[in-house]
Amino acid sequence: MVISAEVALAAGNLPTPETRSLTADEAAKAIEHDWLFQAGDVPSVWRTRQEIQWTRQLAARLAGRPKPPDLSAELKELDEIERQLPDEATLAAQPPLRLPEGLVARWTFDEPGGNVIADASGGGWQGTLAGRTQTVPGIRGGSLALGGLGYMTTDPKLSAITQESYTVSTWLRTTASVMDILGSGVRSGDFLLVVNQGPVRGHHWTDSSGNVLDGKAVVNDGRWHHVAQVVDQTSLSIYVDGTLDVTAKLAGSKIPSADPINLGTRTPGDTAYRFRGALDEVCLFGRAFGPEELKTLYEEGRALADANGADQADVDLYLAVRRVKRRIMLKDPLVDFSQLLLVDVPCYDALNHESMHRVFPQAQNNVGRLLLVEGLDPGGRVRNLGPGPGMYWRPELSFDARKVLFCHRPAQDRTFHLYEMDLDGSNLRQLTFGSYDDLDPIYAPDGHILFLSNRGNSYARCAVGHPSYVLARCDASGKNLYIISASNEPEYTPAMLPNGRVLYTRWEYTDKELFRIQSLWSTNTDGTGTSAYWGNQSYWPDMLVEARPIPGTDRVIFSGQGHHDIVHGSIGIIDRSKGFNYPHGLTKVTVDAPWAEVGDGPEERPECDEYHPSGDYVGYRTPFPLSEEVFLVSARMPEQREGTLLGAARMPESRFALYLMDVYGNRELIYRGAYDVLYALPVRPRQKPPVIPDTVAWPGSEKEGREVKPGVVYSANVLEGLPDVVRQKAKYVRVINLDYTTFTFGLKTQAPGRWGEPAVTHMHAGPPLSITGNDGFKRVLGTVPIEADGSVAIEVPPAKQLHFQLLDDRYRAVHTMRSFTNVMPGERRGCVGCHEMHSTAPPLYAGIAMQKPPVRPTPPPWGSYYNLGYERDIQPILDRYCGSCHQGDGEARKDFDLTLRPSEDGGTFPEPYVTLTLGARRALASFPGDCEGGVAGTILPMAFPLTPASDRTLPPMTALSYKSRLVDLASSGEHYDVKVDELSLRKLIVWVDILCPYLGEEEILAMPDPDPNAPFFSDSPYPPRTPGIRPFADSPYPPRMKNAPIVNRAYCQDEFPTQADRLKSMATMARE
Known part of the structure; x- marks a missing residue:
């Protein structure tokens, strides 16, 4: 365009x-600016020593290269710089801190190694390190350095101290922006201290409030700071460097916490806000300190830090080390x-x-x-x-x-x-x-x-x-x-x-x-x-x-x-x-x-x-x-x-x-x-990889009309690795094509329609086809029988998304593949069964199916191109077989109303569709929330909260039609002698197994294309755009619904450089 x-x-x-x-001066300043940033803007003496150590280690690694460089001049210069640093002997250990009364636990991180941190108070509240941690110089001796991958946890019994008045304090050094310092969690009874965009934020959860308190003093400037949270029965206060930063009344009443106090994280399971920096002299006191006590505590610690050079900066020496390191x-x-x-x-x-x-x-x-x-x-x-x-x-x-x-x-x-x-x-x-x-x-x-x-x-x-x-x-x-x-x-x-x-x-x-x-x-x-x-x-x-x-x-x-x-x-x-x-x-x-x-x-x-x-x-x-x-x-x-x-x-x-x-x-x-x-x-030459021979039967131009050669997907044993009960029950493989969604409103919105306003449960789609997940049209291409040895060889169309399900003798899914595969024209490819790596190479032995011509799937009774829609296919079955009891004056309507009607919370998704899929106990917003699951028994991949398990292969025979109560009610005859006809049962089974679609192609093609001038589109803030751009009016590929392009990816695409060319070709084919 x-x-x-x-x-x-x-x-x-x-x-x-x-x-x-x-210029040379500009470049030098840019490099020095970056070096200072790397040192937290304050290159202390200990940081300079670290850089010297890292530089020597770097030089040693380069010396082991096949053609090592001569680094003698750089290493000599490094020695000269090191001699200019203060003698480590002058940084002698200072007297221990004098701490106020009421000390319950104290961690100084002076251990020579290991994952156990002693309680220096003598109270026995040792800490346990987990993840990646290290010890670096602190305000006195060592400090705990955390890079976002480690933390320390304690005995949960220690949290009892925070039910009464308490003071928790620590020295910290960081340049990070948002992260946890220490605390016991975010539940009632817990406390938490965090860095929030520079200042400190304190929390103490009572029976009625989180008591969030935002400080003002910035602590993430790369220097050591002393921070403390003081809580009594009526107030919460934050102190920074011995000075009151902010205070507020404590809302609610304190309650016990059974959660452990953690350093560097709110809980061991939370990873998003782990601390990045160093902590030292972490103390927990069993009383609320006053301003003078905290001022004294800070000043004594500050004196130790200064005596040990903890914040002593020597920019020139640090930059000199970095110049050497850069050359190396x-x-x-x-x-x-x-x-x-x-x-x-x-x-x-x-x-x-x-x-x-x-x-x-x-x-x-x-x-x-x-x-x-x-x-x-x-x-x-x-x-x-x-x-x-x-x-x-x-x-x-x-x-x-x-x-x-x-x-x-x-x-x-x-x-x-x-x-x-x-x-x-x-x-x-x-x-x-x-x-x-x-x-x-x-x-x-x-x-x-x-x-x-x-x-x-x-x-x-x-x-x-x-x-x-x-x-x-x-x-x-x-x-x-x-x-x-x-x-x-x-x-x-x-x-x-x-x-x-x-x-x-x-x-x-x-x-x-x-x-x-x-x-x-x-x-x-x-x-x-x-x-x-x-x-x-x-x-x-x-x-x-x-x-x-x-x-x-x-x-x-x-x-x-x-x-x-x-x-x-x-x-x-x-x-x-x-x-x-x-x-x-x-x-x-x-x-x-x-x-x-x-x-x-x-x-x-x-x-x-x-x-x-x-x-x-x-x-x-x-x-x-x-x-x-x-x-x-x-x-x-x-x-x-x-x-x-x-x-x-x-x-x-x-x-x-x-x-x-x-x-x-x-x-x-x-x-x-x-x-x-x-x-x-x-910019340098590189080795050319080997050429893998081209094996595709390229069909050329679509308008030339050459036949597209099908592909073959085969498996020596689709039952590989499955339990015996599944091996006994699996009789067929179902082949499903998830068609390309060449249609869209261009907005994340429900389609305006008779069932509700387009602002509820948009599913991040426009329009959403299903309330269970984000989906397109699923066409069941058909089924093929599994040979006695578990082998199959299936003729499939190329350039299409395909996924497979194992079916029992009643065509119910006992196992499903949660990914897709495809073939190119003329390609033959193999796989093992439905498992985590569906494209793993198959065994070398040939099964029964590979000794025969590949089998073309037998289409379902409604054909391989037709795709199911709820109102077209499923609701009529419910009306016919369930309506006498669950609709109209039926006595079971009060238990489960199967009348097609607007949903109170489903937007354009009506009842009983919403309850059939999600269940009566549910939460709905942009996506389904916590749902019990409906009698359909399908998978709910977009029901929040999402977990890592949401993306894994499901255990066989645990979901879909095999476990569907709806399918059982419709087929067993045990529910008031209801037994639906075979075609209706096949439709119900497939509908459940393809995740209960609501809309199908027929409904989509009845929706008009978006009008760029209609306020619904022109005034929408979505999609995000470069300032000055009109997403609909200026689009080089306008969103389409009724006139969405039909794309056959198997053919050469040279004749379709624009969407208009595709639409013109479609019109020509329609006329012909």
């Missing part, structure tokens, strides 16, 4: 950056390049959602740059290679590093296209055209280009305002474009693996909740052999993206981002030889940053036990591995904080900058841009 340059340049409100190289780090033989290709773009401009931020109606600012940086330094020579203003995402270098392949949205366009040019910017050519988006291209070893495209026109079933971009390929000229993915939801950041396959991220939620499963997958370059790589049943991390193989290994590095948070990621490594789902096979590199959105899981494992945080970075993205230890990465500082040595020099907003980093935590700033620096690539 082409728009006027005047309108295009008016979109957004960000200034166009000047492309220039920094850049001498690493692994850093064998001097040029970098990267983009400098605003990471998002409206909503930092995983897919929405990358295309229309966001990503319409025209300030992005594609940069070539010469020199690994903020002052390196910078050249803008981009062909003009607009936006850019991830670029690619050819295997010989002579060409650049990239995606670009010109200022006059709304969508991204693919381009290629020489590294010097010459010979620019545009490869793809049209009004769809083409993103993130990579070179395949056979000469093809793989990329992401939303030419399939399918929308995520939670109805974001743009079509999903999924894996596609074309030849080197941009022609012969095929969609090689069957995903309905977006996919992300493909990368070549050393074995010639493609690694990428797939978001899918087949019969699952929609938020958590954005896992790693792999496929051949022709789209065959698609299989789960890691995490398809893992709640943590939320989204594994930007994955790349680590040279010389079978491991991959990735960024763990959030479904709604792409700016707070953390870096992890996957090793599939150790497992396929959390926590197996996963290690965390940046242990200082939790996984975005979901926080850290219960079994996080650090990649390196010697990792040290350096600075309170709040997000990591786009890693590029140089080895198992060293990598390039984009990292992000927090928002500006006042009261630091850097003061107003801190950037006013947090942006990603490029670093050279290692798994030990060492990092050096390489480049900082005007906006977010992402997707950096070293």
Whole structure:
């Protein structure tokens, strides 16, 4: 879609950056600014000693490289700097603190090791460390350093002290923003002390109130501070550095707590707000202190801290160490390049959602740059290679590093296209055209280009305002474009693996909740052999993206981002030889940053036990591995904080900058841009992976009408690993096609209709087809019998989402597959049974089914294209067989009214549909809440609260039609002799097994397309958009309902560069 340059340049409100190289002085200041940030803005003597130690360890590792660099000059200089530091002998141990009366428990963290922390009060209240912790210098002796992965817990009996008057105090040092200091939890009787955006927040839960009290004094400036919470029977007070910060009356009456007091977390099970920093001299007193006592306690501790140099800063010596360390780090033989290709773009401009931020109606600012940086330094020579203003995402270098392949949205366009040019910017050519988006291209070893495209026109079933971009390929000229993915939801950041396959991220939620499963997958370059790589049943991390193989290994590095948070990621490594789902096979590199959105899981494992945080970075993205230890990465500082040595020099907003980093935590700033620096690539040749031969029977153009060759899915034993009772009962395999949702309102809203207003239970869809989960049309293609040895060989249509269920002799599901697979035209692929890794290679022996021609599924009585709808198919069955008792004047109507009528809480979902699916005891908001489950007995994947178990394979024979009370009532004859006819029973069974859809294709095609000028759409704040953009009126791919495009992904897509071309083709076929 082409728009006027005047309108295009008016979109957004960000200034166009000047492309220039920094002066040497500017670059030096940028580096020093970053070094000071890494030291918490206050480089104390002990921190400088730590840097010296880390630098020597770094040098020792480099000395072990195959071609070690000469570091003699750097190490000599390091020795000279160390001699200028105060002699450690002068920092002699000081007398112990004199503490006021009433001490109950005290932890000083002076232990030489182990996970038991002694109670220095003599009261016997020892603490137990858990997770990742370490001891670092404190105000006197040691202190407990926590990086967000560890905590200390105590005997629950200690909490009894807080039922009376008490004082809890600690010394802390941190630069983090929001986190727990210590407390017993968030239930009645508990207390909690936290850092909240700088100041301290106190809590004490009584029988009627949480008594939340926000302080004012900032404590996260990197210096040691003394904080205390004082609670008596009438008030709660917060003290900072011996001075009353804030006080308030205590509401309610105190009650006992049976929860343990924890340091660094509110409870051991909570991971989102764990403490990052150091704690020392943690004390609990059995009385409420007065102001003078707290002032004295602070002053004595402050004197000790000053005597021990705890906050003594020597900026010059610290910076001198960092200069040496930087020279050593850049001498690493692994850093064998001097040029970098990267983009400098605003990471998002409206909503930092995983897919929405990358295309229309966001990503319409025209300030992005594609940069070539010469020199690994903020002052390196910078050249803008981009062909003009607009936006850019991830670029690619050819295997010989002579060409650049990239995606670009010109200022006059709304969508991204693919381009290629020489590294010097010459010979620019545009490869793809049209009004769809083409993103993130990579070179395949056979000469093809793989990329992401939303030419399939399918929308995520939670109805974001743009079509999903999924894996596609074309030849080197941009022609012969095929969609090689069957995903309905977006996919992300493909990368070549050393074995010639493609690694990428797939978001899918087949019969699952929609938020958590954005896992790693792999496929051949022709789209065959698609299989789960890691995490398809893992709640943590939320989204594994930007994955790349680590040279010389079978491991991959990735960024763990959030479904709604792409700016707070953390870096992890996957090793599939150790497992396929959390926590197996996963290690965390940046242990200082939790996984975005979901926080850290219960079994996080650090990649390196010697990792040290350096600075309170709040997000990591786009890693590029140089080895198992060293990598390039984009990292992000927090928002500006006042009261630091850097003061107003801190950037006013947090942006990603490029670093050279290692798994030990060492990092050096390489480049900082005007906006977010992402997707950096070293400019150097790389080895080309082997070519996997193309095996697809490509059908060519759709208008030429060639036959599309079907595929075959086979299994030597679909019953592999299942209990004997399931093996005895399973007789058929049901084949289900989840059709592509090429329709949408473009809003998260219910469809306006006769049953209610469109503001209830929107299910993050527009319109929602089911109240049980986010779904599309499910077509039952049919069933095939299971051979005596458990084998099947099924002929299936290509380029479609398929999933399977095992059925008993009554066609009831005894087991179900909560993921999808697909085949390309002519592909034959195998799998084992319904298990966690559905794409695991099958056994080598051939079953009975493989010795026969593949079986085409026998369609259900209503055919393989028809899809069920509640009012069309299910309500008439209830009316016919149940109405005499449960409708009208029936005596059972008071027990369960089966009359079709509006629901009090279901919006456009009527009764009895809502009660049949969710049950009478339920909660409804945007999604179902706590629900007992209705007599239908289906799965409720979107019923909150969601848990890690929500995404796993269900145990067989525990849900769906096999356990459905509705199916039993309709078929057993034991409920007042009711036995429905065979067709009705088959419909009820399938309806339950496909999660009880309410709307079907017939209802959707009766809804008009969204009118961009209608206030319902034009005035909606959703979807988020770049300022100045009209999501409906300006859309390059307008949302459609009645006229939603029909897309056959098996064919070449060259003839459909725009949605209008698809609609025109549909009209032509209809006329013919």
